[in-house]
Amino acid sequence: MKIAVCIKRVPDMEARFKIGADGASVDEAGLKFDMSDFDGYAVEVALQLNEKSGGGETTVISLGPDVVQETLRKAMSMGADRAVHLKADKIPFDSFAIARALAAELKVGAYDLILFGRMAVDSANQSTGPMVAELLGLPVVTAASKLDIANGTGTARRELEGAAEIVTFPLPAVVTIDEGIARPRLPSLKGIMGAKKKPLESKPAQLGEPRIAVKSMELPPERTGGRIVGEGAAAVPELVRLLQTEAKVL
Amino acid sequence: MPNVFAFAEARGGQLRKVALEAVTAARTLADAAGGEVHALLVGAPGIGEKAEQLGAYGADVVIVIEHAGFGNYNAEAAAAAAAERIKSGGYRAALFSASAQGRDLAPRVAAKLGVPMAADVTSFEPSGDLIVARHPGYTGKVIFTVTLAASPAVISLRPGAVAAAEHRKAARVETAQPVGDPSAARVIVTEMVQGSSAKLDLGEAPVIVAGGRGLRAAENFKLVEDLASAFGNAAVGATRAVTDDGWRPHSDQIGQTGRLVSPDLYVAVGISGAIQHLAGMRTSKTIVAINKDKEAPIFKIADYGIVGDVFEIVPALTEAVREAKKHH
Numbered sequence: 099m100k101i102a103v104c105i106k107r108v109p110d111m112e113a114r115f116k117i118g119a120d121g122a123s124v125d126e127a128g129l130k131f132d133m134s135d136f137d138g139y140a141v142e143v144a145l146q147l148n149e150k151s152g153g154g155e156t157t158v159i160s161l162g163p164d165v166v167q168e169t170l171r172k173a174m175s176m177g178a179d180r181a182v183h184l185k186a187d188k189i190p191f192d193s194f195a196i197a198r199a200l201a202a203e204l205k206v207g208a209y210d211l212i213l214f215g216r217m218a219v220d221s222a223n224q225s226t227g228p229m230v231a232e233l234l235g236l237p238v239v240t241a242a243s244k245l246d247i248a249n250g251t252g253t254a255r256r257e258l259e260g261a262a263e264i265v266t267f268p269l270p271a272v273v274t275i276d277e278g279i280a281r282p283r284l285p286s287l288k289g290i291m292g293a294k295k296k297p298l299e300s301k302p303a304q305l306g307e308p309r310i311a312v313k314s315m316e317l318p319p320e321r322t323g324g325r326i327v328g329e330g331a332a333a334v335p336e337l338v339r340l341l342q343t344e345a346k347v348l
Numbered sequence: 349m350p351n352v353f354a355f356a357e358a359r360g361g362q363l364r365k366v367a368l369e370a371v372t373a374a375r376t377l378a379d380a381a382g383g384e385v386h387a388l389l390v391g392a393p394g395i396g397e398k399a400e401q402l403g404a405y406g407a408d409v410v411i412v413i414e415h416a417g418f419g420n421y422n423a424e425a426a427a428a429a430a431a432e433r434i435k436s437g438g439y440r441a442a443l444f445s446a447s448a449q450g451r452d453l454a455p456r457v458a459a460k461l462g463v464p465m466a467a468d469v470t471s472f473e474p475s476g477d478l479i480v481a482r483h484p485g486y487t488g489k490v491i492f493t494v495t496l497a498a499s500p501a502v503i504s505l506r507p508g509a510v511a512a513a514e515h516r517k518a519a520r521v522e523t524a525q526p527v528g529d530p531s532a533a534r535v536i537v538t539e540m541v542q543g544s545s546a547k548l549d550l551g552e553a554p555v556i557v558a559g560g561r562g563l564r565a566a567e568n569f570k571l572v573e574d575l576a577s578a579f580g581n582a583a584v585g586a587t588r589a590v591t592d593d594g595w596r597p598h599s600d601q602i603g604q605t606g607r608l609v610s611p612d613l614y615v616a617v618g619i620s621g622a623i624q625h626l627a628g629m630r631t632s633k634t635i636v637a638i639n640k641d642k643e644a645p646i647f648k649i650a651d652y653g654i655v656g657d658v659f660e661i662v663p664a665l666t667e668a669v670r671e672a673k674k675h676h
């Protein structure tokens with residue numbers, strides 16, 4: 099199968115974030131970057147599908163400044179065959195602007211399957227995949243926690259609140275990948291060496307004018323007033339008293 | 349245009365609580381502009397009976413589309429119906445829930461309308477011609493404030509962020525036809541798998557008792573379940589460590605990559621408090637933590653902590669909660 103995976107470069111979420119001087123961005127100094135977690139699962143799913151079928155080609159696509167080429171190389175060191183870099187000064191917050199630029203590139207690729215992460219862990223919009231599908235007129239399954247492809251038909255599982263649904267769909271299609279589906283492999287040394295020679299094409303992203311703007315960014319207020327009520331079962335009566343009289347939840 | 353559109357989410361012939369939240373939020377926005385709330389309700393034949401309930405939460409008009417092809421969630425047909433109505437109605441804003449269904453539906457509708465959207469919004473208000481919305485990102489560590497210039501402003505609301513509030517209206521009911529044939533959708537739900545013990549959904553329960561790896565084995569979740577049933581109005585949640593090990597289904601997972609919850613009371617049992625877990629529950633109103641390690645990060649965000657062994661403390665707490673409930 100010809101599979102495309104859209105991957106976003108995001109900061110490592112373990113960091114303590116600081117708001118940048120403009121008040122509307124995260125200060126990137128000292129942060130480590132990698133592909134968004136769900137996009138890593140999506141790359142792994144693509145590689146496994148093509149390994150199972152014993153052929154095919156996996157293309158990874160990323161929109162952003164030149165540094166996203168590092169993320170694309172990482173995906174190729176895992177096993178993706180080729181990469182497309184859609185060049186932009188910065189990655190906009192507006193998922194629809196990103197979706198349009200990705201759709202313009204994906205349209206010409208004749209892919210059987212286009213994979214996205216369920217969400218990018220920084221912007222957390224969870225929108226880009228289904229928007230691209232609409233723009234391309236393709237069927238889409240979001241937040242798949244299982245995915246199988248056989249004879250041009252896909253089967254996926256989606257987790258809902260307190261339930262799950264099993265869906266079937268025809269290819270070509272768009273699927274966004276939830277976690278629990280596959281653990282991304284670590285690039286081997288051979289993979290890392292090989293990735294340097296794989297094709298990476300860079301071209302300008304067709305980004306329109308974003309119509310959703312980040313006005314400001316803040317760190318959430320710290321929860322304060324936390325206290326240890328006591329140790330062991332002896333502390334239970336005091337906890338219950340506080341839940342009744344202070345928190346009024348019991 | 350002062351009117352506001354709300355998508356009323358239903359499953360299995362019942363309205364979901366998030367439908368009432370969307371209508372409540374739409375009411376607030378419409379009142380600010382002197383407009384009406386129009387709610388769209390799609391479902392299998394019979395769903396129209398739920399229109400009155402939407403009126404009770406502030407809908408002026410309920411547009412009902414009944415079709416056998418809407419028995420299960422039918423994303424393609426629902427998106428087509430919503431987009432068509434929004435286009436013809438000229439709305440200021442279109443509200444969805446950021447539930448599993450709404451997260452799937454809203455971006456499709458926005459793309460059909462050719463407008464951007466603000467997703468998983470915790471609060472919003474009009475500001476002149478713009479809508480200003482807040483949205484948590486970076487696993488809950490950063491809050492974005494965004495401005496939406498497009499019309500309509502498509503917004504999905506984080507479940508639980510707006511409390512559903514009654515606002516009685518005798519809603520006018522309009523029946524409408526689906527756009528195209530809903531039975532001809534390309535993506536078809538072939539099976540619904542009901543959740544394990546989930547009597548109360550995590551997103552709707554006022555109390556959540558969640559267990560972590562500190563419970564040591566799947567069978568010890570009985571302690572968590574017993575405490576939940578002592579509260580009576582509680583659902584059971586879990587950390588990823590627990591769902592990864594298969595002690596609980598993935599649908600019970602709370603956190604960055606699981607459910608985002610904000611109950612009145614969250615009891616964390618044997619949970620360390622990794623940031624990815626906190627991202628899903630830090631907005632709970634009251635947090636209780638039970639952990640044997642007094643340095644565990646969960647204690648930094650817990651209102652009340654008890655240091656010690658869950659196997660000793662949880663049964664005692666279950667007993668005490670049962671007693672307290674008796675005297676109520």
Ligand SMILES: Cc1cc2nc3c(=O)[nH]c(=O)nc-3n(C[C@H](O)[C@H](O)[C@H](O)COP(=O)(O)OP(=O)(O)OC[C@H]3O[C@@H](n4cnc5c(N)ncnc54)[C@H](O)[C@@H]3O)c2cc1C
Nearest residue numbers: 560561562587588589603604605606618620624625640658
């Ligand atoms: C991309 C990504 C996404 C993630 N998403 C999520 C997510 O959505 N949700 C999530 O929960 N995690 C998520 N995680 C995993 C997260 O980082 C933690 O690994 C996980 O939350 C830890 O679960 P835990 O608290 O149950 O286990 P642990 O961290 O192992 O903590 C167990 C705790 O139990 C205590 N304990 C042990 N025995 C006892 C006892 N007898 N009595 C009392 N206390 C005891 C210990 O002191 C310890 O604090 C994610 C990780 C990544 C990388």
Ligand SMILES: Nc1ncnc2c1ncn2[C@@H]1O[C@H](COP(=O)(O)O)[C@@H](O)[C@H]1O
Nearest residue numbers: 104105161214215217218223224225226
């Ligand atoms: N700049 C980008 N380049 C490539 N893919 C992206 C980009 N931004 C988002 N995506 C894809 O869209 C998914 C969802 O992103 P979001 O809608 O922002 O949560 C991500 O998991 C990626 O698969």
